[in-house]
Amino acid sequence: MQDREQAVRLVGEHTLVRQVSDLARRVSSSDVTVLLLGESGTGKEVLARSIHATGPRRERPFVAVNCGAIPTELLESEMFGHERGAFTGATVARTGLFAQAHAGTIFLDEIAEMSPALQVKLLRVLQDKEVRPVGSDRSQRVDVRVIAATNKDLGDQVRRGLFREDLFYRLQVIPIALPPLRERRSDVPLLVEHFLARHNAGRTRPIAIAEEALVHLWEYDWPGNVRELENVIERAVVLCEHDRIGVEDLPPAVRAFLSEKRLPRPVLGADGIDLNRAVEEFEGRLITEALERTRGNKQAAARLLGLKRTTLVAKLRKVRDATGGVDEDVPRDEAARAAAGGRARA
Amino acid sequence: MENTPTSKNRANGSAEPAEETGPGTDQGAHPGGDGPGGRNRAGAESRGRVLVVEDDADARDLISHLLRREGHDVVPAAGGAEALALLREVEVDVILLDVMMPEVDGLEVCRRLQQSPDLATIPVVLLTALDDMETRAAGMRLGVSEFLTKPIVKDELHRRVATQVGVRRREATLDRVRTRLDSLEG
Numbered sequence A: 001m002q003d004r005e006q007a008v009r010l011v012g013e014h015t016l017v018r019q020v021s022d023l024a025r026r027v028s029s030s031d032v033t034v035l036l037l038g039e040s041g042t043g044k045e046v047l048a049r050s051i052h053a054t055g056p057r058r059e060r061p062f063v064a065v066n067c068g069a070i071p072t073e074l075l076e077s078e079m080f081g082h083e084r085g086a087f088t089g090a091t092v093a094r095t096g097l098f099a100q101a102h103a104g105t106i107f108l109d110e111i112a113e114m115s116p117a118l119q120v121k122l123l124r125v126l127q128d129k130e131v132r133p134v135g136s137d138r139s140q141r142v143d144v145r146v147i148a149a150t151n152k153d154l155g156d157q158v159r160r161g162l163f164r165e166d167l168f169y170r171l172q173v174i175p176i177a178l179p180p181l182r183e184r185r186s187d188v189p190l191l192v193e194h195f196l197a198r199h200n201a202g203r204t205r206p207i208a209i210a211e212e213a214l215v216h217l218w219e220y221d222w223p224g225n226v227r228e229l230e231n232v233i234e235r236a237v238v239l240c241e242h243d244r245i246g247v248e249d250l251p252p253a254v255r256a257f258l259s260e261k262r263l264p265r266p267v268l269g270a271d272g273i274d275l276n277r278a279v280e281e282f283e284g285r286l287i288t289e290a291l292e293r294t295r296g297n298k299q300a301a302a303r304l305l306g307l308k309r310t311t312l313v314a315k316l317r318k319v320r321d322a323t324g325g326v327d328e329d330v331p332r333d334e335a336a337r338a339a340a341g342g343r344a345r346a
Numbered sequence B: 001m002e003n004t005p006t007s008k009n010r011a012n013g014s015a016e017p018a019e020e021t022g023p024g025t026d027q028g029a030h031p032g033g034d035g036p037g038g039r040n041r042a043g044a045e046s047r048g049r050v051l052v053v054e055d056d057a058d059a060r061d062l063i064s065h066l067l068r069r070e071g072h073d074v075v076p077a078a079g080g081a082e083a084l085a086l087l088r089e090v091e092v093d094v095i096l097l098d099v100m101m102p103e104v105d106g107l108e109v110c111r112r113l114q115q116s117p118d119l120a121t122i123p124v125v126l127l128t129a130l131d132d133m134e135t136r137a138a139g140m141r142l143g144v145s146e147f148l149t150k151p152i153v154k155d156e157l158h159r160r161v162a163t164q165v166g167v168r169r170r171e172a173t174l175d176r177v178r179t180r181l182d183s184l185e186g
Helices: A015-028 A044-053 A072-080 A116-128 A154-159 A165-171 A185-200 A211-219 A225-239 A252-262 A275-293 A298-305 A309-324 A331-345 B007-012 B057-069 B080-087 B106-115 B133-141 B154-185
Strands: A034-037 A062-066 A105-109 A145-150 A174-177 B049-053 B073-077 B094-098 B124-129 B146-150
Touching: A015 A044, A015 A174, A015 B154, A034 A044, A044 A062, A044 A105, A044 A145, A072 A116, A116 A165, A154 A165, A174 B154, A185 A211, A185 A225, A185 B133, A211 A225, A211 A252, A211 B133, A275 A298, A275 A309, A298 A309, B049 B057, B049 B080, B057 B073, B057 B094, B057 B154, B073 B080, B080 B094, B080 B106, B094 B106, B094 B154, B106 B124, B106 B133, B124 B133, B124 B154, B146 B154
Parallel strands: A034 A145, A034 A174, A062 A105, A105 A145, B049 B073, B049 B094, B094 B124, B124 B146
Antiparallel strands: none
């Protein structure tokens, strides 16, 4: 239901974006039901808006409903409306979002969050093109184009009995999957340029970005996808004290991404950590780096690491076994144990 | 896009015996890669054919070995010129490309790929040193899909390659949706 200004097209030149945009353009001319799939922040709502904005219903309302953000008990009356006195607190009758979207498009985001009871009702609306407000005994006709979206694997939800199969097939006539940003990194510079241009429009002091900062943005994995990138750029623009965003203006998580790859800091997450494996990896990286720096001279590398040459050679053999070894299945544990023993002796 | 191993490809393969990578291997046991939100690990869906372009024979063999063990089909090439020649004969899902190579180097290969409409969409994973910002910036401008830092970390290699094989799978899925739309529109 947010109505802030948004670009009504996906920004990018990646082949997947082109394919997705092409499909969106084609489905916009008809009323075929579209299901948009993708992680949060990949642009599902932007795409839904673009389908609406380029189709015959563009002069009519576009109503977005986030099914996950509205409490289950309220969602039905939000969607279909209610009569006065239909439930405690319903002091006046209210038009539902479906009726508000009449002749236009309704965008049902996070559709997987819908309760089973409401799924039945939605299916009926899609089949009969009628809605019945809560507490009413009369149905009203609605002419609405439905675009649904989810970041869940809806097929899996069906298999687990959490989502109705009949509704699933009704919704996913044309499924369009939006790629996560980390699968189309080549679009990062273009997106950055897009967000900067939006910021710079009408400003006397335009802000650019340093190439090294761009490299960092490219390497980050963007769990929050394009939306996260947009936020990072907005933040950087505010923090930036010059006319060019530098690495120092980026959030620590983005900034640390490249340097942590060099020697990733082991994180003890909620699921715990495989200590042997983490130690093994850390050790392996330091050994490789020492060897690189000494151009493969084991004696010199051992000195850098404070080891005897023979210890380094033994470790090297174990690391090779564990990372590039012939058979991973058996020796991994053994190698880890042996490495641990080796450390004790060293 | 069909992705069956061809005899042509096998003939271009390295001297190593071809490993059988059917469903009987342990790859299927990997979780993930199973939904829009899943990070790719090598599941059946993320195995593809990878062109490994690396002039250092040891590195090339190691990378090839690791990828084959993960279930990928590997086409090795010892240099940029050989890679470009192979691409005229073999369809691949991903190109794993070293930057520092004599004669035709990695960035030059990228440049030539960009000039060919057929090849420009193949994802390129560029092998580069972590600190080499200049190469990274150049790669960004040349449409590289991912960078893989040398020295190679096995998990990172698998993650990057699987991601890009996943991109090819997504393309195929979107193609199928387009076909469905064609049939709906009659």
